[in-house]
Amino acid sequence: MKPEDIEEVKKIVKMGRVLTDESDLFSYSFDASFGTYLPDLVVQTKSVTELAALVKLANRKRIPVYPRGQSTCLSGGPLPVKGGMVFDLSVMNDVLEIDEEDLIAVVSPGVLTADIHRAAEKKGLMYPPDPSSSHVSTIGGNLAENSGGPRGLKYGVTKDYVIGLEVIVPEGEIIRTGGRTVKNVTGYDLTKLIVGSEGTLGIITKAILRLLPKPPASETVMAVFDSLVDAGGAISKILSSGILPAKMELMDQASIIAVENYEPSNLPVDAEAIILLELDGHPVAVKDEVQQVAELCKAVGAREIRIPGNEAEKAEIWRARKLVSPAIVRIKPTKISEDATVPRSKIPDMCARLQEIRRKYNIHLVVFGHAGDGNLHPNIIADKNDKEEMKRVEEAIAEIFAAAVELGGTLSGEHGIGTMKAPFMEMELGAVGLDMMRRIKQVWDPNNIMNPGKIFPEPGQKLELT
Amino acid sequence: MKPEDIEEVKKIVKMGRVLTDESDLFSYSFDASFGTYLPDLVVQTKSVTELAALVKLANRKRIPVYPRGQSTCLSGGPLPVKGGMVFDLSVMNDVLEIDEEDLIAVVSPGVLTADIHRAAEKKGLMYPPDPSSSHVSTIGGNLAENSGGPRGLKYGVTKDYVIGLEVIVPEGEIIRTGGRTVKNVTGYDLTKLIVGSEGTLGIITKAILRLLPKPPASETVMAVFDSLVDAGGAISKILSSGILPAKMELMDQASIIAVENYEPSNLPVDAEAIILLELDGHPVAVKDEVQQVAELCKAVGAREIRIPGNEAEKAEIWRARKLVSPAIVRIKPTKISEDATVPRSKIPDMCARLQEIRRKYNIHLVVFGHAGDGNLHPNIIADKNDKEEMKRVEEAIAEIFAAAVELGGTLSGEHGIGTMKAPFMEMELGAVGLDMMRRIKQVWDPNNIMNPGKIFPEPGQKLELT
Secondary structure, three states: OOHHHHHHHHHHOOOOOOEEOOOHHOOOOOOOOOOOOOOEEEOOOOOOOHHHHHHHHHHOOOOOOOEEEOOOOOOOOOOOOOOOOOEEEEHHOOOOOEOOOOOOOHHHHHOOOHHHHHHHHOOOOOOOOOOOOOOOEEEHHHHHHHHOOHHHHHHHHHHHEEEEEEEOOOOEEEEEEOOOOOOOOOOOOOOHHHOOOOOOOEEEEEEEEEEEOOEEEEEEEOOOOOHHHHHEEEEEEEHHHOOOOOOOEEEEEHHHHHHHHHHOOOOOOOOOOEEEEEEEEEEHHHHHHHHHHHHHHHHHOOOOOEOOOHHHHHHHHHHHOOOOOHHHHHOOOOEEEEEOOOOOOHHHHHHHHHHHHHHHOOOOOEEEEEEHEEEEEEEEEEEEHHHHHHHHHHHHHHHHHHHHHHOOOEOOOOOOOOOOOHHHHHHHHHHHHHHHHHHHHHHOOOOOEEEOOOOOOOOOOOOOOO | HHHHHHHHHHHHHHOOOEEEEHHHHHHHOOOOOOOOOOOOEEOOOOOHHHHHHHHHHHHHHHEEEEEEOOOOOOOOOOOOOOOOOOEEHHOOOOOOEEEEOEHHHEEEEOHHHHHHHHHHHHEEEEEEOOOOOOOEEEHHHHHHHHOOOOHHHHOOOOHHHHHEEEEEEEOOEEEEEEEOOOOOOOOOHHHHHOOOOOOOOEEEEEEEEEEEEEOOEEEEEEEOOHHHHHHHHHHHHOOOOOOOOOOOEEEEEHHHHHHHHOOOOOOOOOEEEEEEEEEEEOHHHHHHHHHHHHHHHHOOOEEEEEOOOOHHHHHHHHHHHHOHHHHHHHHOOEEEOOEEEHHHHHHHHHHHHHHHHHHEEEEEEEEEEEEHHHHEEEEEOOOOHHHHHHHHHHHHHHHHHHHHHHHHHHOOOOOOOOOOOOHHHHHHHHHHHHHHEEEEHHHHHOOOOOOOOOOOOOOOOOOOOO
């Protein structure tokens, strides 16, 4: 950025701070994905008016703008790949209202998702989306990326709970989409267009979220399998039995062992796979469904069913599932976390393709995730300083994407496209499909200032990890 | 249309028919809303390739294209207001596949919604959206308008169940959006943009719908109130009790009396309001919730609770609810059915405003609808030949919209904007919000051939019923 533009930014920001020291900028150069990029400056302000004025300036001077929450993003969403300004929206954490009568929450983007969970539960309500990072991630980031999570199986993803937004569009105007009603068909659904657009269509400065009554009971079941294929079979069996679990998670042997080495959690290290289920609803119904699930799992070959007897045992099981990500990073320093998703019936096929890819490229591949909705998380563990290994990883990733699309699936179930998956967009969408998306971007953001470098591939762009 | 353009259409359509007789065209000149408009011709073909070729022709020659299902639309969606071609998609009814493993249905647009319900139920599954017209409306129309229905309270609306589409975009290319996975964040959510865009962004030629396991039990409760306000109170009470009914419908005294005069249904004609509830889920849970609901209603003043003892009695209650629409048309020939929607907590305020509007303009106003989600259906009954009355109706409608927006609600909860509500769009969205929608329309349909005259107001456009 030119010095005079930086001066103009400082003049606009009266209620917050502008950071320009290199040590500060470095803290804003990365997320939980791959690569580091320094911005020219970072803005911290709670004022929507100031942010809108900055966007107008950015649009006039063609300065890239990168909105950012807590940067737990796994796809590069907040990376300032073209320099310019980062807006640190984690400071906008002052609004968190629960309206029990309307069954909604009104939140500002910097509020932590877990704080919304807690606030809703205090009133007997529930905000269902539960990305694994919810204790540290902001709702603004969840909205930009349309985050999922284990409860997606029964309850859907972030987008399914957003009914209204306040947004600064790329030319600096402020619009309000949707509202406080659960039903709204007044014109195009800009709310659902903007949620999941990865910050490329505007900056969300407020959101209205739909809440549900909290189910009065929930129980957990762990089913242990000597065969990954049998585990896949159990998942199909349960889904077609008329029971819809709140969560149905899969961990393969590699992830079980990684967790046990990281923090002993009483998991069966000799099992080829485990399934973790949560059932919720009316207490009597839940008890009955637990028994049905146990019987179904046994019928397809589960060697053991564990039903925790108290809240502490339940918590231990779900804690073990959350430990997979930190645990596997201990094996090698670089983790590339994918979320290629396939139709539910193709889970066994996808597992087989992943095992093939692991052998073919001799990579360290761990598979776990939200099996109930076909959203597996193949994670590759590597060392980014080992260039030869990273080349193999690049090829393996491209083949994982191709396998998912061939099986009728998608590049990304819940992490977003960001930087790394952009080169593969046309493979899934076709040239015309991608063009129809790009038209929207161009007509909303004619100067391409809003989170540029994301979603849309640049000519000839390839995946590069070295 | 020019004779040579009509000839070209006839050359393209080899697998279907082109209708040009005036008597045929008349059948395509109206829907369930207001006004009649003759198209120049009607195309009936099952061939997506032929339809795409016709759209290319239309785009080149700037001929308006109007997709149409069974035309049960209450907002003018399929009306060919600018002449041109109507595509009768009700003939595309050949695809209806239920995939039990993936928990999806794949359908072509002319399939009746009720046929999807039946096909899913045969396999123990459920397609939740249930617009009152489902026995006669096509899924294509439901998709274009994002139809709701009583089960919206617990299960959401059409859009919440669409995960993939095949679409002919306005320049005649065919794109596929989403797919067979319940999670997909690959780029912008074109699926949810197109569903509910009222046929202005393209023609849906196939859809992939998400299904749920069918709940094993369901029960019905009728609560009878001597006061409309108490009925409103009961609705809030139930929603904040932790129970989420599948349906919660309100009928006011005018609609009760209309139904009883139309077809005696054992409804209490002396009651000021009744609430009809359906609870579904595990059999034990449902039984327990029925008791809780009954007690809650009594506590806020219900004079009587009726719990039907068998399927026939249940069916009679829900049949009575479905009879409201046909019943009220018997009072006077012209029915204007609105769906202005308010936040749940504002239902009593909206009821009061509607009573005020009824008195002020001396109109015949009946109120019923999906009270649980704030989606009331104020219906005005009039005679379109009575110009003086219709002027009062025009003013009353404008005031209903203003009241809904003032109370934090929306012009339309589930019927769509179409022709009649277009003049009120800016009131709800503001000039910039409307402009951001219009930009998408313009960049997707630069020649404005796809269902022109809908959603977006023309300069100076006003509501005119005479």
